[in-house]
Amino acid sequence: MPTYKAPVREMQFILHELLSVQNYSNLPGFSDASEDLIDQVLDGGAKFAEDILFPLNKVGDREGCTRNDDASVTTPTGFKDAYSALVEAEWLSLSADPKYGGQGLPAVLNLALNEMQSSANMAFSMYPGLTHGAYQALLAGGSEEQKETYVTRMINGGWSGTMNLTEPQCGTDLGLIKTKAVPQDDGSYKITGQKIWISGGEQDLSENIIHLVLARIEGAPEGIKGISLFVVPKYMVKNDGSLGERNALECGGLEEKMGIHGNATCVMNYDGATGWLVGEEHKGMRTMFVMMNEARLGVGLQGLAQAEIAYQNAADFARDRLQSRALSGPAAPEKPADPIIVHPDVRRMLMDSRAFIEGARAFLFWTALQGDLQHKSPDEKVKEKAQDYMALMTPVLKGFLTDIGFKTTSECLQLHGGIGYTEEMGVEQYMRDARIAMIYEGTNGIQALDLVGRKLAANGGRAIFTFFGEMDDFLGEHSDDEDMKPYLDALKTARDQLQDATTWLMQNGLSNFNNAAAASTDFMHLFGYTAIAYMWAKMAKHALEKKDSGDPYYANKLKTATYFIERVLPKAGAHLAALKTGADSMMALDAEAF
Numbered sequence: 001m002p003t004y005k006a007p008v009r010e011m012q013f014i015l016h017e018l019l020s021v022q023n024y025s026n027l028p029g030f031s032d033a034s035e036d037l038i039d040q041v042l043d044g045g046a047k048f049a050e051d052i053l054f055p056l057n058k059v060g061d062r063e064g065c066t067r068n069d070d071a072s073v074t075t076p077t078g079f080k081d082a083y084s085a086l087v088e089a090e091w092l093s094l095s096a097d098p099k100y101g102g103q104g105l106p107a108v109l110n111l112a113l114n115e116m117q118s119s120a121n122m123a124f125s126m127y128p129g130l131t132h133g134a135y136q137a138l139l140a141g142g143s144e145e146q147k148e149t150y151v152t153r154m155i156n157g158g159w160s161g162t163m164n165l166t167e168p169q170c171g172t173d174l175g176l177i178k179t180k181a182v183p184q185d186d187g188s189y190k191i192t193g194q195k196i197w198i199s200g201g202e203q204d205l206s207e208n209i210i211h212l213v214l215a216r217i218e219g220a221p222e223g224i225k226g227i228s229l230f231v232v233p234k235y236m237v238k239n240d241g242s243l244g245e246r247n248a249l250e251c252g253g254l255e256e257k258m259g260i261h262g263n264a265t266c267v268m269n270y271d272g273a274t275g276w277l278v279g280e281e282h283k284g285m286r287t288m289f290v291m292m293n294e295a296r297l298g299v300g301l302q303g304l305a306q307a308e309i310a311y312q313n314a315a316d317f318a319r320d321r322l323q324s325r326a327l328s329g330p331a332a333p334e335k336p337a338d339p340i341i342v343h344p345d346v347r348r349m350l351m352d353s354r355a356f357i358e359g360a361r362a363f364l365f366w367t368a369l370q371g372d373l374q375h376k377s378p379d380e381k382v383k384e385k386a387q388d389y390m391a392l393m394t395p396v397l398k399g400f401l402t403d404i405g406f407k408t409t410s411e412c413l414q415l416h417g418g419i420g421y422t423e424e425m426g427v428e429q430y431m432r433d434a435r436i437a438m439i440y441e442g443t444n445g446i447q448a449l450d451l452v453g454r455k456l457a458a459n460g461g462r463a464i465f466t467f468f469g470e471m472d473d474f475l476g477e478h479s480d481d482e483d484m485k486p487y488l489d490a491l492k493t494a495r496d497q498l499q500d501a502t503t504w505l506m507q508n509g510l511s512n513f514n515n516a517a518a519a520s521t522d523f524m525h526l527f528g529y530t531a532i533a534y535m536w537a538k539m540a541k542h543a544l545e546k547k548d549s550g551d552p553y554y555a556n557k558l559k560t561a562t563y564f565i566e567r568v569l570p571k572a573g574a575h576l577a578a579l580k581t582g583a584d585s586m587m588a589l590d591a592e593a594f
Contacts, residue, residue: 002058013542027377029104041112045112050120054120056078056079061429063261071250071252092155094113101156115304115308118305122260123259123262130199137163138151138278150237153241160209161211162211163291168194168196175222175223177215179216193215195213197265211234212291213270215228230284249270251267253267258436260433295441296398300398300399303402303437304405307405307409322336322337356568363528363532367390391463392464395450396524449517449520452523464502468498471534481541486562487536487540488537490533491536494533501519501579504519505579518583533564540557
């Protein structure tokens with residue numbers, strides 16, 4: 001049977017040592033985030049994930065959700081009680097704005113809890129995760145009345161939120177949406193249309209569901225420039241905040257999916273439902289992107305989270321499973337065979353997994369800290385840099401972490417052999433659940449195109465050149481440290497490869513846009529490996545400072561860092577070589593030849 005143990009020690013290392021969040025105590029929220037408080041939050045979050053959410057993971061996978069005759073949806077056994085416990089413990093309000101009832105703690109700390117919950121039960125964690133993104137969008141673009149009406153109740157979890165973008169005829173190309181909005185005399189709109197693949201569109205967990213819906217006002221311009229955003233509650237809200245009559249919307253059906261069975265993925269039908277404009281007419285995408293970017297970081301986290309739980313169970317299995325003898329001689333002569341962890345190829349799969357997971361977690365948390373600085377720092381230069389980094393890193397985190405996260409879950413299944421392909425060990429669920437993360441919130445190919453087509457060139461390339469400069473500063477600062485030399489040399493190589501790729505794109509992408517598109521996925525992966533190499537170099541620095549402490553944690557950290565630079569990071573060079581071949585061979589076959 002599978003198990004899960006929240007990686008609290010890893011998170012403590014990142015928050016206290018790598019990121020030194022205590023150094024930001026002059027900022028709102030950080031002043032309250034003492035080391036003791038952070039540890040208490042991590043311990044409490046771990047207990048909730050391990051004891052309440054994880055036991056429901058298999059239940060949710062096997063039962064799924066049920067659409068009833070009245071179009072209501074029942075979530076799997078235990079989900080409603082778990083959600084009530086989540087609300088009662090006030091986990092949902094941890095990093096939310098105190099003005100609307102939140103606790104105001106750093107978002108990077110909240111990210112740690114989100115990882116635990118996603119590893120323990122990815123399908124369940126999507127319900128509160130989407131609510132967080134929905135109220136962030138309302139905070140960014142909504143009126144003060146909308147914030148008071150909806151956000152305060154969403155932060156505490158009594159009400160949940162969704163995002164309604166996709167329609168049967170369009171996914172990525174939202175300029176093709178047909179859902180219409182007809183203005184009414186009272187300032188509201190009647191929303192009519194169908195949305196598909198709406199996670200949490202209907203459920204029995206919260207008292208009300210606040211849908212954020214993209215629609216086109218009658219007479220609006222064609223394409224993306226004619227889209228507006230509307231807030232459409234499941235139940236109308238009275239002036240005193242109590243719930244009124246049911247709005248004209250319902251779940252028309254549930255999708256039968258490969259994974260995340262415990263999350264209700266709904267077809268939502270709007271039949272003249274009452275909604276209110278969020279922000280300006282025809283500017284809906286501007287506000288919705290706030291939620292989409294929140295969601296993309298959350299999806300990147302899902303890739304990491306499923307890799308983490310798959311790795312934990314693979315490592316346990318490798319220590320216990322007896323099969324063959326070590327090539328160097330019996331490791332356990334008293335047993336009929338040796339545990340498979342003695343075999344180098346099993347170690348390869350485990351070390352690939354561990355090196356990715358620990359580096360990816362550092363990269364994700366480091367970026368989340370930039371989000372905190374973007375919103376809370378009084379220094380305009382710091383805010384600008386943080387905003388640039390958030391824009392640049394988001395597609396990398398979403399695309400790279402989910403690509404390699406899925407590969408990691410696959411390797412962990414492979415390590416189990418035939419029994420991994422059965423339901424008994426549980427790892428096949430992690431692989432099925434992880435697969436969606438490469439698709440939703442913008443497929444990974446779209447993330448790569450966004451990276452090379454928009455994010456690199458933004459503000460004259462300011463973000464990536466700032467990142468190059470930061471890595472250069474780190475390399476220079478530690479150039480005299482002989483112990484750091486292997487990690488610095490590896491980082492320097494990767495950094496130069498990324499700059500080489502960036503220069504190639506600037507020289508060849510503008511003259512032939514297909515060159516940029518053909519290179520995009522390789523560039524995204526090269527970027528991901530380089531960013532993680534930077535994280536590993538920074539982690540190695542902290543581990544070297546504690547190498548004589550007697551704590552084996554730091555010695556193990558250095559061993560994993562060495563494995564990453566020797567066995568994993570060379571993949572970056574292969575991506576550079578591939579992207580520089582351009583689009584010619586990729587586009588050579590006629591369409592009819594496929």
